[in-house]
Amino acid sequence: MKQFNRYLVTAALPYANGPVHIGHLAGCYLPSDIYVRYLRARKADVKFVCGTDEHGVPITIKAMQENVTPQDIVDKYHAIIKDSFASMGISFDIFSRTSNQVHHQTAADFFKKMYDDGLFEEKESEQYFDEIKQVFLADRYIIGTCPNCGNDKAYGDQCERCGTSLSPEELINPRSALSDAVPVKKKTKHWYMPLQNYEPWLKQYVIEDHKEWKANVYGQCKSWLDNGLQSRAMTRDSNWGIKVPLPDAEGKVLYVWFDAPIGYISATKELTANWADYWCKEDTRLVHFIGKDNIVFHCIIFPAMLKAHGGYIVPDNVPANEFLNIEGEKVSTSRNWAVWVHDYIKDFPDQQDVLRYVLCSTAPETKDNDFTWKDFQDRNNNELVANLGNFVNRTMVLMHKLCGGKVPAMHADVKNAADDAIFTMLQDQKMKIAESLETFRFRDALNEVMNVAREGNRYLQEKQPWILAKTPELQAQNQQLIDNCLHVCLQLTANLAVFINPFLPFTAQKICHMLKVVDRMLDWENAGSMKLVSVGYSLRAPELLFKKIEDEQVKEQVEKLHAGLKQSAAAQQAAATPAAEAPAAPAKPEIQYDDFAKLELKAGTITHAEKVAKADKLLKLTIDLGTEQRTVVSGIALHYAPEAIIGKQVTLVANLAPRKMKGIESQGMILMAEDKDGKLVFVNPDQAVAPGSGVS
Template sequence: MKQFKRYLVTAALPYANGPVHIGHLAGCYLPADIYVRYLRSRKRAVQFVGGTDEHGVPITIKAMQENITPRDIVDKYYALISESFSEMGISFDIFSRTSKPVHHETAAGFFKKMYDDGLFEEKETEQYYDEVKQVFLADRYIIGTCPNCGNEKAYGDQCERCGSSLSPDELINPRSALSDAVPVKRKTKHWYLPLQQYEPWLKEWLLEGHQEWKNNVYGQCKSWLDHGLQSRAMTRDSNWGVKVPLPDAEGKVLYVWFDAPIGYISATKELLPDSWETYWKQDDTKLVHFIGKDNIVFHCIIFPAMLKAHGGYVLPENVPANEFLNIEGEKVSTSRNWAVWVHDYVKDFPGQQDVLRYVLCANAPENKDNDFTWKDFQDRNNNELVAIFGNFINRTLVLMHKLCNGKVPPFHADIADEADRQIGLFLQKQKEKIKDALEHFRFRDALGEVMNIAREGNRYMQEKAPWLLAKTPELQTQHQQQIDNCIHVCLQLTANLGILINPFLPYTAKKICHMLKVVDRMLEWENAGSMKLVKTGYSLRAPELLFRKIADEEIALQLEKLRSGAALSAPAQPGKTPAQAPPANAGPVPAAKPEITYEDFAKLDLRAGIITEAAKVEKADKLLRLTVDLGAEQRTVVSGIAQHYAPEDIIGRRVTLVANLAPRKMRGITSQGMILMAEEAGSGRLVFVGAGEDVPPGSGVS
């Protein structure tokens, strides 16, 4: 396998004509950041390069619509986009702009070298022109009637009603989207890159040399190459962009997809003016482009062909493109305002950046389009981050302060049992699984394996149950060494979770370091797998909750915000608009039960409890056997929730128990109470009704 001395990681340059939404994050920026943070933890030489794409027709169109200059547009959105990325912890080494002089010089010089080498074809063609706005029109800015379905608002490149691919010449009654004027055709001269000349090389380099690329990337590239490539114009008619560096090119700029990827080079120049060539021109550099699937052809075919034609540059080793992330079952549409904007999320959920990072990675569209829903966001936060990951770390630190005087207890090897020894072996195996997944861009799998460590920690703690060994002072004195071993192991697991979660949830990793009173250097990858990360006898800080539960009201507000925002925009299809989507939790509401008196209610003995054990009941698809800690006693409860929850996911879950319900035998098991659950209207999903995090087990609920 080829060895690399340095890594150059790029993330697609977003157009500076609007804010970024969570689909952008899930598509390329979050995966790129996870990969880069992992490489840094391995002490690899890596540069993470990004910036905004500030040229092209969309910028000038936006400026016309708002009656301001293109410069005003890009300045406004560069600030908003860069702040959004910074807030979400996307750790670029540089986040530049293609409007900077260094980029204009680099892109123009790149074009001129290719021109001087005779690599372009000069052609005169006819293109649509808006005589009112005095601009040539890109296909997207020509509107007319679709010849296939009759949609009067079809675009010059596609009809969004029937999905047909179109050309402006196919539209019936075409008109300009800028002025509504009927466009005319005018002759114009441009310079074309004959991509067909690079087909043999591309097939050898890509189809034969990079079969390890993701199926969606490789398949799309193969389809393009199988259909044959054509010459493609590398210049456009405009006054906004990188001017074509030729004497007979007045009013011509570089095509945005020629100019934009060169932005990776110019940004590296800006970052490393004296050593940028080391990253771009040394064969032992690993160049990785993170993009969305709509940019595959540009990064895998056109840009590599440009680099090959120019000569002297490294080529991408991988282009791990993700698919699209839909929202609440609808395709993201900025024109319809059907999006969750990153800057809005940061305002609405202050300090909860890692929650969004977690959800977008756990639900990443790595191989197919996926759907983001606010309900799934809430469930993953409450049932995974809070109930599994955060719960384990919080319980570990709480028990350390309660049972070990707030200090890291010693590990007594002479009384260690098999469970203690197996934890270290399990951790080593998990580290290797996580490393392998990260190296091969399977970030969703890697995150799942980190969460499995937290699950195993919860299982281990429940098995050891140190709180039971300390029920009385006498018991605690008798079993203090067993208690020490359990808490020591759990603290070492906590430190390891900080290291392994760091690429995914960096803010959370820093909080863990703070509570453990260790420096950020502990987060280096080489430390993962060690069971000696926190020192015996060391005083640790009081525990802080890493995550908070997200309430139904917050989710309902986000759904209403999404629908009302879309309602202000034109629907994508006649008779159907996201504003008409069903309200949150829509569905039949259970009929009210007969009225009872206060005395009836007072007969119930409701107690706060914690599930300490859970297992499926044999030959019963719907039943789980639970052990519930009520403080002074342990209760066995048979609950019909097996189709809603896996046993391992509810260990440590706080519940409310009807404690004075008459015992009942179910499948040969005596059930000593009933867990209170709520049934969501519409979905029918059962949800725990639990007491607060600070309510001790056994407390009465009224």
């Protein structure tokens, strides 16, 4: 087995278009955190990187829905997501963002190197175009019926119901997510990566060299490779994203699945000056934690990119989880059928470890699994409270009551086989837990930790020190037996803190506080030791590690889920229902012909358009009037992309006094009309006329 000197662990970059829910946690963030905490306890050289993916189409769709800019969206949700992870104890070494300058530069340089090496195919192809919005549609802007499961809200790149990867051409009845119009095909130029050229290497890398990968990962990759790979576009038509670093690429950005995984590299650059040690040295183990919907991108496309670029290591393992359902239904953010992490923190303050425990013990490691609030309650009350919490609390209470609040000595002359069996059990469990963690079987590892607590409860019940101390006379007679029992139980409690730390870090800290030990006791090398707490040392008063979840709390959470579903359905219905016709605007005062005659209206052609910096609604237009070029600032940026209106004819109020807007002198005003949906449309001649023609 290959030996590694350092580890680089990544968790999938969440889209910054909404908060994170418990399905996200169970999918990759909790498993990756458990693994990293274990590696740190082993004193391994490990970096744990993540950040928000801020260039995906979901960002721009969310911005349109909320009538704000994409930057507003990513700023808002980056903060919410980062706080949610921190609150749950997800211990990233860095939580970056793909909007950071270091990422833009890293991704652009990565693309340019591949381009300079001749690794892209430049192709002109027909792609879907929204004639109403006058924009090319990225895959996620296209919605239709999934040919696999019949979901009528599948995206052009993937069906979120069944997880099937799609192309827009495969959708049944495709429509634009922006206008609901049927898109048309229009020619555009892009740069493609010929993935088929990397098939032989990928087959060796995945199918031959990594048969140890989880069955769901290995199987999905093998299926893709068996079916044959094709060239895939690595650029898109858009104004939001990392601009393609080529002179003839106006209006083109990097494909989000080219851009996003490079975010792992740029985040590592931000984290440490020695970033290349983690990305370029063969004795580094790169592990990607993801959900099953990202398998192809992390196991085929990104490794092919790294191989093509050269100089980088490729993932050694990609332990992807399946999906977590909620109360028997698939999570749906659009229907608000989700348990949001930031809401959980508000409703269950200081109970982060309860959720961590439940999500790990029911983790969808091999198949989709279900989260229910009743199971949440049962696991808390019957496992955390009644097993782990019960053992630690009884040990601490009895130690204070029967041993004066100090760690009792171990008396060799009354020591027996049951005492020795605890030490043997701890050694065995240490190996079982470590083996499960190192093979990404976190549910099994957590179950073995809880078995340690069960053994502690069994041992304590067998010894019954409270019976040995039923009267003062009995206690005096049996004090050495009592001391031995509670000494073993205290050492076992300390071991539980070491074992539980990767899974329930807040609970491990509570145990350390009660035992008055420092954090270094949680190092993995200490697991299995019977000398973790010192004889004669005074310990703090016991405190409950967990508290019961009551029926009323469960009822409230289930009602909250269904209330959110109803609110979402009502909002969607309202959006789909045509609004009542707005009352006509009041008529303006009557004018005379001479007033109208003062206007000089001319037909012009837009020859150039660009966004005005720091102005979401403004475009700077250059308009050809035949004998001159006019600069006009117009508030149409929310309705038209700059590149979509080049060549459009407009009607210009040519003798309007100049006016400065955002420091730009606007030399006229174009006439626009507003349709029933509030969209601005051009008022222009019904057929092309020469620029500068009069309008009367």
